[in-house]
Amino acid sequence: MAHTLRSSQSARIARQRDSDGHPFAARKAQPAGRLRRGGTIKRKAMFRKLRNTTNLKAGSTDTEA
DSSP, X not given: OHHHHHHHHHHHHHTTBOTTSOXXXXXXXXXXXXXXOTTHHHHXXXXXXXXXXXXXXXXXXXXXX
Protein backbone atom coordinates (compact mmCIF):
# COMPACT_ATOMS: atom_id res chain seq x y z
CA MET A 1 0.00 0.00 0.00
CA ALA A 2 2.82 2.41 0.84
CA HIS A 3 4.49 1.69 -2.49
CA THR A 4 1.36 2.48 -4.49
CA LEU A 5 0.74 5.64 -2.46
CA ARG A 6 4.32 6.78 -2.96
CA SER A 7 4.18 6.17 -6.71
CA SER A 8 0.82 7.92 -7.07
CA GLN A 9 2.08 10.94 -5.11
CA SER A 10 5.21 11.06 -7.25
CA ALA A 11 3.12 10.93 -10.43
CA ARG A 12 0.82 13.65 -9.10
CA ILE A 13 3.77 15.93 -8.34
CA ALA A 14 5.16 15.23 -11.83
CA ARG A 15 1.82 16.29 -13.34
CA GLN A 16 2.00 19.49 -11.21
CA ARG A 17 -1.41 18.86 -9.61
CA ASP A 18 -2.70 19.31 -6.05
CA SER A 19 -4.28 16.39 -4.23
CA ASP A 20 -7.73 17.68 -5.23
CA GLY A 21 -6.78 17.80 -8.94
CA HIS A 22 -6.22 21.52 -9.34
CA PRO A 23 -2.96 22.70 -10.93
CA PHE A 24 -0.19 24.12 -8.77
CA ALA A 25 -0.03 27.89 -8.45
CA ALA A 26 2.24 29.47 -11.03
CA ARG A 27 5.72 30.56 -10.05
CA LYS A 28 6.04 34.11 -8.82
CA ALA A 29 7.71 36.51 -11.25
CA GLN A 30 11.20 37.47 -10.14
CA PRO A 31 12.67 40.87 -10.91
CA ALA A 32 15.16 40.89 -13.76
CA GLY A 33 18.70 41.36 -12.59
CA ARG A 34 22.33 40.61 -13.21
CA LEU A 35 22.16 37.17 -11.58
CA ARG A 36 19.19 35.96 -13.58
CA ARG A 37 19.84 32.70 -15.44
CA GLY A 38 17.86 33.44 -18.55
CA GLY A 39 14.79 31.52 -17.42
CA THR A 40 16.23 28.01 -17.56
CA ILE A 41 15.23 27.27 -13.98
CA LYS A 42 11.78 28.77 -14.43
CA ARG A 43 10.97 26.47 -17.35
CA LYS A 44 11.69 23.35 -15.33
CA ALA A 45 9.02 21.64 -13.27
CA MET A 46 8.58 22.70 -9.67
CA PHE A 47 9.37 20.24 -6.87
CA ARG A 48 11.53 18.00 -9.06
CA LYS A 49 13.63 16.67 -6.18
CA LEU A 50 10.60 16.18 -3.97
CA ARG A 51 9.54 13.29 -6.23
CA ASN A 52 12.61 11.25 -5.23
CA THR A 53 12.00 8.18 -3.10
CA THR A 54 14.30 9.58 -0.41
CA ASN A 55 11.78 12.36 0.19
CA LEU A 56 8.72 10.09 -0.04
CA LYS A 57 9.67 7.59 2.64
CA ALA A 58 7.12 5.18 4.03
CA GLY A 59 7.34 4.77 7.77
CA SER A 60 5.37 2.36 9.91
CA THR A 61 5.48 0.70 13.29
CA ASP A 62 4.69 -2.84 14.36
CA THR A 63 1.23 -1.77 15.59
CA GLU A 64 0.18 -0.44 12.18
CA ALA A 65 -1.34 -2.66 9.55
